[in-house]
Amino acid sequence: MSAGLLFARYAYPPNALGYCGPPDAKALVDASSRDGKVEDLVSVARRFSGAWPYLELIASSNGIADPLDARVVEAYWVGNPLLEGIPAASLLAAVRSHPDSGLGGASQLRDAAMADGVAHHSFHVFAVYPWLALLRSGKPEPALTVLERCRIRWGWVEAVEGENVIVRSRPLGFDGRELVLLDARSEQACLRVDGVGFVDDVVPGDLVSLHWDWVCDRLEPAALTHLEHFTLRSLRAVNTTGVPG
């Protein structure tokens, strides 16, 4: 799979919602298509200023020149061994260059990064934004919903209903102090809207990844292992923050 398509699979859902990236979500789809130009893809991807610092960090830490190398893109969204060995100080420096870095509080970010934080999308969702602090202040919604939908999650397809699927996945929960994964439940996600979709021929039993309301990809077992591992690692990192004393 091309790096562009892999990037688009995960970047498109929030882009289509208007939450990040360039204003025209079709630009991402066009740039990542087989006929798209590499320079267009780079130009579009750089405008995802939430993701780009992480791609640069992962690439430079592993001696890879291109932040849009498929291995780098996979590492950021799903996770892979490229994430191991990136020093916490480098992670912290990269995240601090992000315009959103102060939203969740400097201490939350610093503490999470130093507590085995990792340059994975889940870390950005859990540690950079203020939603965990809002949860801890007693405001469960919309904090929990945003955290849940903004992270990349995984699940098994139970049913296909036209352009939608029912997926069994473990949702995020909050026990009063820590973020946890709860027991699996069913949720609906879309395969395609207005002709845009990233996974074909889905059948019950398929293992897929989800971002916001979308099915992004079909996951191989190794990818599931990585996604689960790095998601849990990010959860452990942020759960060490905000501890009194």
Next chain:
Amino acid sequence: MCMSRLHRAVSAPAGGWMTVENAEGRLQRVSLIALEGPEPQIGDWLVVHSGYALRCVDSEEAAAIVSQLRAGQEALS
């Protein structure tokens, strides 16, 4: 990933929602449910993440954020 952005309120709050405009002129309806303090008014600056207004910022802080965002964009270009 789902980056927050600075937006300016362009409509009065109604039913816990209001319309905001980002620096590129893109309009978006945002929920005010996560916002602390008094309701924003037309012209106020808001930090928005994933469709939710998180906090109001004064014009001085807004200018600083815009400057930071522009510096980031220039560094990327």
